[in-house]
């Protein structure tokens with residue numbers, strides 16, 4: 001496990017309430033990599049059924065271009081879960097996002113339910129990691145099914161459950177974020193960082209994007225269109241990183257056969273070449289989307 005797979009851009013993954021038809025429309029014009037059309041926390045109980053119809057119609061519409069469209073259903077055990085999951089499976093989005101997943105058994109039973117409801121093969125499970133139970137089981141969760149493609153951190157619920165606070169630097173969450181990252185990388189699946197709630201705090205948001213990128217997240221979940229551009233550029237290789245990667249590959253080729261060379265005074269071994277190749281491949285995929 002943990003081998004390199006083809007890069008799917010998920011730098012910016014925007015939530016929008018399934019009940020907000022204006023937002024569903026606006027999303028067609030936003031430069032996001034993926035969308036999470038929400039039926040859970042952002043939708044009031046009496047709006048759930050209408051929202052379910054909206055998000056399924058959006059998922060089958062084919063109007064979102066190369067954006068990955070996913071549907072977040074209500075959690076296992078809620079009164080809406082079964083109908084949400086069945087409708088989402090039929091709509092066949094890229095992913096069905098399930099909140100508050102707690103165990104590997106739950107992953108397997110969600111996958112069985114998706115298959116029983118006729119979900120097409122391309123519809124993958126995205127599991128939200130946002131409870132103490134999930135953190136303590138995250139290694140087994142990440143490895144539970146080949147249909148599980150993405151872990152999504154739910155840092156609002158996690159802060160609530162831990163009785164922690166949202167603080168700059170996210171000290172109270174670091175252990176949970178890193179355990180989840182370890183689990184995702186071991187199983188070779190993607191992992192997305194949680195949302196930043198203060199949509200007016202551009203500086204704090206950028207700092208959290210940089211932190212998530214430096215930790216190793218593939219991208220970040222977002223709640224507002226104003227967060228998209230910074231997120232996209234933070235989670236893409238910078239021009240300097242691409243130039244450096246090209247330099248590493250050239251230096252390696254020039255020193256063909258030797259197990260170690262230098263580039264800009266730094267030691268380069270095979271593992272640095274693999275990193276450089278990943279940077280270039282990531283850059284090429286992102287450049288191809290423009």
Ligand SMILES: CC(C)(COP(=O)(O)OP(=O)(O)OC[C@H]1O[C@@H](n2cnc3c(N)ncnc32)[C@H](O)[C@@H]1OP(=O)(O)O)[C@@H](O)C(=O)NCCC(=O)NCCSC(=O)C[C@H](O)C(=O)O
Nearest residue numbers: 015016017022023026038042154155156157195223224225
């Ligand atoms: C946070 C918001 C409620 C702010 O809404 P509002 O004040 O209306 O924003 P603006 O007036 O600045 O909006 C400007 C235009 O942008 C559109 N818009 C706003 N948000 C979105 C969006 N998410 N997707 C698409 N389009 C959006 C507005 O319609 C305006 O358009 P226009 O009128 O044409 O100019 C709001 O941003 C919002 O609802 N965000 C999403 C909230 C959400 O989905 N929350 C649930 C997930 S977060 C979570 O809980 C994760 C996890 O479970 C955890 O535990 O952490």
Ligand SMILES: [Mg+2]
Nearest residue numbers: 130154156157
């Ligand atoms: Mg949550």
